[in-house]
Amino acid sequence: MTSTSPQRSEKIQIKLFADPSALPPLESFIPVFHGWIRDKKLDELLIDVADYAHVHEGPGVVLIGHEADYSIDHADGRPGLLYVRKRGLAESSAEQRLIDAIQRAQRARALLEDDPALSGIRFSNDELLIRVPDRLHATNTDECFAEYQPTVEHALQSSSLNLNALQRVGDPREPLTVRATSR
């Protein structure tokens, strides 16, 4: 049997779910993300904006960066802000990497919620999704989840989110996916 170790992965995704009733049309995010590049809103290299609004339950509008992407993701019909860490922080611990990812997702969320062009957009404090899109190091199995669970618990405790119930979700072919909710 192949051993996995999700802690080794530099790749992490965090999804914060949006309130669908208060979600502006997808095209509203295009100028917002272009503005983030122009005005250097984040302390990371942002490169371009990709529009996939035509794809059913797709990544919507994606702000492409070097270390990470940000998208208004519609997977499973549930819109939200998806933070996609692609590389970096290799020297940090898995927990530090996860904490950093959650913080960056939260910072992007705050920018969106404060943007007048997206008036009314809101994200849930009661749920988030953590994913490790790296099949070399992580599979979507109970064993791999059990190995990753303490890391997730510690990272969530360090965040301002009060999320303490963890559950592995999704098809085993998908990346390791952990749903965190408040108990």
Next chain:
Amino acid sequence: MSAANRKDASWKERLDGRMPEHLAREIDVFEGQIELKKQKKLDDKLFAETRLRRGAYGQRYDNGLRDDGTGQKPLAFPRGELTKGPDTVWDAPGMQRIKIPFGKLSAEQLEVLSDLAEEYSDAILHVTTRQDIQLHFIHIEDTPDMHRRLASVGITTREACGNSVRNVTACQFAGVCSTESFDVAPYAHATTEYFLGHPDVQDFGRKFKIAFSGCADEPCGLVTFHDLGAVALTQEIDGKIERGFRVVVGGGLGAVPVEAKVLREFCPAEELLPLSQAVARVFARLGEKNSRARARIKFLIQKLGIDEFKRLVDEERANLRPDERWNALLSDLSVTDEDPVRPAGDLPESSSPAFNAWAKTNLRPQSQAGYYVATVTLPLGDFTPKQGRALADLARTYTGDAMRLTVEQNIAFRWISGADAPAFFDKLAALGLAEPGASTITDVTACPGTDTCKLGIASSRGLAGELRKHLTVVQDQLDPAVRNLRIKASGCFNSCSQHHVADLGFLGVSRNVGGRKVPHFNVVLGGQWSENAKSYGTVVTAIPSKNVPKVVDAIAQKYAQEKHEDESFQQFFQRIGKSEIRKLLQPFSKPPSYEEDKSFYSDWGDPREYTIGDLGIGECAGEIVPFVEFGLQAAEQELHGAQDALDSGDSGAAAKAGLGAMVTAAKALVRYLDVQVRDDADDVVAQFRTHLHDTKLFHDPFAKGKFAQYLLITAANKTLDQADTEIARRTLDEAQLFLEAAHACYQRMEQQRASGGDSPSSPAGQPETP
């Protein structure tokens, strides 16, 4: 625990034994080249062509500059000084093109492709107009592992780009079509296998595209605009029905569209590979190498004339050394066959308007009764990894490994039982993939354009998305003849959407208006998609991008109102003439002033003020790096490997690899002289002796033939793998000297060519065929 199962195992270790050995080796070499480039030990052009031949393209902004709407700004990539080609920053995201020969895809392959899109790109898989898959925003250092994972399911990215034979395409209905002469898929497969890595296709000045069609009348193969096209035919010879092909050459789109010319009215099937090889060799020898703009084979044929080209091909064919693969690759014509997983069944009557609308445009009966081809319409050719995995599940349930990517950026599922069609449709609907209108006006094709392409001038995907949205809403009110029109949009003159053969084609251009740039599209009308893309459209006028939807409406309305009964759009356009259409479009041709409406000064889906400052130098053409340079580089890598083996105490492996490096370098020089040579070392050394040593071409001005002696003497030594350290060291020293001499020899021959002296060709010409 085996290495593959360790927690810190790499993909290379994990997939060990699951990749074809030759693919695994090639990927290791590519990974080594990436490392050498990181250490700045490889030349930019050479590395660029190397990665391009592995399908790893550059993307927009990879020169490290991007206009953010207020001016061009540097993108501060971490390793900004490191490059992966001329003016191409190492860390800049790139595109990975993945060849899917004739579009044939298995469920397992689709799953792996989906995994890769999810892990390395922006979670979108894109189907191209040449039956490839493209993933965007890829980092170059991720490519070797991607290639390994693809190799583990039988996919190679080799020669997906670069100046070589690109993906071999064929109609998606091959084998299940009622109008075909016979199934062309096994021939497309054989051609793919034959040319992959073949020495005769490594030294082109430009790319070379091959397409197959099962019949002359339908458009699916589009052979007319390919460098080499083959249309299936049968002939009765001596009372027997023989298979063959009408072979055409020199077609192409791009800025100068040219229809292919007939090379052979009937080429017997068993002659297909040698004839194609002869064409490739003539192109490699005589095609333009310095000016990319005139390096496609169409220009060579224009220069020579088709009759002279035919004569040269005949001559080349007569001199070809027989190759057992010509027949071996065609010995099993069932190699591409598919077995249905469900019994045949009748299509049931349905009361569902949604199903009926979909079935009308997206279901096509096969030649096998009770089976259908279902076309899954992908908006702009895009789908998500999640959809990809679900489609793989559908394939397993309903069709088996019988998916084909189409040149209209969709996926065809073959062998759907009629009885299963409603259930299949319901499952597609749950995935958001049950849109009707395949191959109709709503199924707009587009190249990447300014979204990701370095050459894009206008947003072809933005326009295509807008037209899709607009036309989907009004499609029920459209005249049936209008509904069947095809629209294709290209971001620049390279014509990747194939707009020349659309009824309504659009080509991105830029215009200056009041001192500002405005994105426009040239309207190209009257192209013919049927009969293998029989004729090309003509440019009518340029229209501001934001007015194109209105232009489509106006043309569609005029056609619907004024067409004669059963008059095709091409006939209609020819009848009423260009000037009449230009008059119709005149009110849309001028944008409002900037002060009146700023939106005209931005492109679709992009709020930045429009600029063409982000245009880069395209990599479609590849870098022209002579094959000999690849060979010499490969030899150096072999020598590095030999040194590593010696350092690790394996003298036998070191000596063998050292000799192998000499053979590789010798082969590169032999091939430079346009001498046919096999891969085996004995033949290489024999040809080297005849054409380089005995002719003194290899001789150093001072040392004469000294550096060749060790190779000539030692090549016959079959016991080198038992060499001791002393012999190994000597072999490596000799190999180093040989490689230096090979470089010097190449430079002398190049100088001789450049100075216009006698071409340093083999005095003996082509050797006798054995």
